[in-house]
Amino acid sequence: MEPLLEVRDLHVDYLSDGMPPAQVLRGVSFTVSKNEAVGILGESGCGKSTLALAILRLLPSRSRLKGAIFYKSRELTNLPEREMEKLRGAEVSLIFQDAGSSLHPTLRVGTQIADVAAAHHKDWSARQRREGAEAILKEVGFDQVERIYASYPHQLSGGQQQRIAVAQALISGPSLLIADEPTSSLDTTVQAEILALLKRLRREHSLALVFVSHNPAVLAEMADRILVVYAGQIVEEGSAQQVLNSPLHPFALALLRCVPKDVRHNGPDRLLSAIPGSPPDPAETPAGCPFAPRCAERMDVCGSRMPSETRPEPDRKVRCFKYGG
Amino acid sequence: MAYLLRRLLHGALVLVGVSVLSFLFVQLAPGEFFSDMRLNPQVSPETIRHLRAQYGLDRALPIRYVRWARSVAKGDWGYSFAYGLPVSKLIWSRARNTLLLTITSALLAWLISIPLGIYAAERRDRWGDRVTVAGSSALLTVPDLLLALALLILAIRTNAFAAGGMTSPDFAELGTVAKIKDVAAHFTLPLAALVLGTLPIFFRHVRAGMIEALALPSIQSARAHGIPRSRILFRYALPAAANSLISLFGFSIATLLSASLLVEVVMSWPGLGPMLLEAILARDLYVVIGAVMLSTFFLVAGNLVADVLLYLSDPRIRRGPA
Ligand SMILES: Nc1ncnc2c1ncn2[C@@H]1O[C@H](COP(=O)(O)OP(=O)(O)OP(=O)(O)O)[C@@H](O)[C@H]1O
Ligand code: SF4
Ligand SMILES: [Mg+2]
Numbered sequence: 268m269e270p271l272l273e274v275r276d277l278h279v280d281y282l283s284d285g286m287p288p289a290q291v292l293r294g295v296s297f298t299v300s301k302n303e304a305v306g307i308l309g310e311s312g313c314g315k316s317t318l319a320l321a322i323l324r325l326l327p328s329r330s331r332l333k334g335a336i337f338y339k340s341r342e343l344t345n346l347p348e349r350e351m352e353k354l355r356g357a358e359v360s361l362i363f364q365d366a367g368s369s370l371h372p373t374l375r376v377g378t379q380i381a382d383v384a385a386a387h388h389k390d391w392s393a394r395q396r397r398e399g400a401e402a403i404l405k406e407v408g409f410d411q412v413e414r415i416y417a418s419y420p421h422q423l424s425g426g427q428q429q430r431i432a433v434a435q436a437l438i439s440g441p442s443l444l445i446a447d448e449p450t451s452s453l454d455t456t457v458q459a460e461i462l463a464l465l466k467r468l469r470r471e472h473s474l475a476l477v478f479v480s481h482n483p484a485v486l487a488e489m490a491d492r493i494l495v496v497y498a499g500q501i502v503e504e505g506s507a508q509q510v511l512n513s514p515l516h517p518f519a520l521a522l523l524r525c526v527p528k529d530v531r532h533n534g535p536d537r538l539l540s541a542i543p544g545s546p547p548d549p550a551e552t553p554a555g556c557p558f559a560p561r562c563a564e565r566m567d568v569c570g571s572r573m574p575s576e577t578r579p580e581p582d583r584k585v586r587c588f589k590y591g592g
Numbered sequence: 593m594a595y596l597l598r599r600l601l602h603g604a605l606v607l608v609g610v611s612v613l614s615f616l617f618v619q620l621a622p623g624e625f626f627s628d629m630r631l632n633p634q635v636s637p638e639t640i641r642h643l644r645a646q647y648g649l650d651r652a653l654p655i656r657y658v659r660w661a662r663s664v665a666k667g668d669w670g671y672s673f674a675y676g677l678p679v680s681k682l683i684w685s686r687a688r689n690t691l692l693l694t695i696t697s698a699l700l701a702w703l704i705s706i707p708l709g710i711y712a713a714e715r716r717d718r719w720g721d722r723v724t725v726a727g728s729s730a731l732l733t734v735p736d737l738l739l740a741l742a743l744l745i746l747a748i749r750t751n752a753f754a755a756g757g758m759t760s761p762d763f764a765e766l767g768t769v770a771k772i773k774d775v776a777a778h779f780t781l782p783l784a785a786l787v788l789g790t791l792p793i794f795f796r797h798v799r800a801g802m803i804e805a806l807a808l809p810s811i812q813s814a815r816a817h818g819i820p821r822s823r824i825l826f827r828y829a830l831p832a833a834a835n836s837l838i839s840l841f842g843f844s845i846a847t848l849l850s851a852s853l854l855v856e857v858v859m860s861w862p863g864l865g866p867m868l869l870e871a872i873l874a875r876d877l878y879v880v881i882g883a884v885m886l887s888t889f890f891l892v893a894g895n896l897v898a899d900v901l902l903y904l905s906d907p908r909i910r911r912g913p914a
Contacts, residue, residue, distance in 0.1 A: 320812075323816055325812060325815055325816055327807065328716055328717055329717070348821070352818050352819075352820055352821065353818065354818070355815065355816055355817060355818035356816070356817040356818030356819075357818055360816070360817065361813070361816040361817075362813075363809060363812070363813055363816075365809065368808070368809040368810060369809045369810055369812070369813035370810055370813070371810045371811075371814065371828055371831075371832065372810065372832070372906070372907075372908060373831050373832070373834075373905065373906055373907055373908075374827075374828075374831075379814075382814075382817075382819055382823070382827075383817040383818065383819060386817065386818045386819045386820055386823070387818060419907045419908070421907075421908050432813070435813075435817050436817065439817075439818070
């Protein structure tokens, strides 16, 4: 079956005056099928948010994008901005890490939801927009819909704000939701609530999901399949089961060693202590495997050239000399 | 509400502070209005002493201040030595002309710089942006004085605008429509000087504010939801940039006022500028203090207007800290 989303050899560089370009994504390829939930796992700064923004063509002007992105067989990288506007929110939606700052501070949240409806249903009357917004507010779990509708973001809690962001993302009926660490700024109880909400809505709206996180425990809960990203490359890919229970790539191994054995137990983020060392500078192109300086299983060949992708098992990919490459 | 009261109190304190300071500075400056008379053999020292006593110049500074404050309370704002008139009478018609010039040029400069700044920010680093930025930088390097002089020369050479003053000599005989036309013709030149002088500053602020606003997570997320570009610009980004722009608006009154005083002198616009200059040269103390106080008042008023706008535009300020 043809995938809903296919990203092919995506490169993103951030440009700044007098500096070499920062190569934040270095040839990322993956697919997302209809109704599938794909988790993206990686350290801070590895390019997860950049990937999310690139798919929706929301990168800052001082950046460069190469590669191809197909959504329902349409190539997005050369789509005119007008067409992208129609697609954003109606076909592919994005929710951000910090709902507090992703909502506009001086507009009522109801208006902000109704605005999204208005953008995609030009023929709706003001009344229809309001009714649509109130209906979706009910769906994301609010009881006093009218009071919430008239609130400003700063009057709501972090969890409520994230529900509003979810309402905005879903009001125009997208087929794919990209969630960029939607719960990592929330405390554990609220985080669990939002995750449960997303799971329910995913079922009810038959959504495909790209869920970005640096927390394996959260992905264990949310993802069917997991992509592990290191320094702008996918270093391992497989089903959530496979990747979380028997990781292949030394980076994935090290990352998972930092969380408690029972990853299904939804622990707080701080259990995730960092792997010693730091990722390579995105402004430089490493000669060998980018993980080599931090890798416990480094071999001679690792410093000489970049490992290529291999398939040690069916439906599993890895980028490491331990498995050929 | 407490917020506005606090701002109001703050403004009042600034006015009192400035009155004390300007009083000190002006009075402590060397020389006084009657110094020149001393050199005149026809004026007896007796007369001068008499005059000084009449204006209270022989009293201690605090007493003079209290007298002046009392005169402010009466609405006179002290007396002009040169004209023998209450300062308020002298200043008011001049202040009206200055206000006319300042407010019109502020409105015009904002009216041009807001769409221009939005345009440039939206096209950041592309041609439209580069051209407007280069143009504004060029304009910014020209000193206000030079700009005013250049315009004046241009006007005299081309005879297209009335140069100098506010009205033509035959103003009194004109009909109402012709009168308005006449003032407008005289108005164009100082207005152009002020607008051209301040436009690049406003433009840069609007552009920078919009660029910053467009990069905000809230604007990014509005874009991610497919809200159309025009709505993002005017309904989301502009209000997000509003706080800094409104504060700048208060500050812009100050910039314009000082630029206006200069332009008025160059173009002999009958505003506070020429009068202040004349009063300083003649050491007509209370006129100087009056003009300084009035300018400060405009400033404080401009900032108060900005505070009210801020209060109205931002629910976080309106409702107070949560
Ligand atoms: N607008 C930008 N201009 C220049 N560099 C940027 C920009 N945005 C991000 N970067 C850099 O690109 C790299 C990847 O950033 P990105 O936000 O995609 O990482 P991330 O994986 O989402 O990290 P986190 O988990 O902290 O959110 C980082 O090194 C970051 O400093
Ligand atoms: S290629 Fe070598 S350095 Fe890189 S992860 Fe594999 S073993 Fe480690
Ligand atoms: Mg991120």
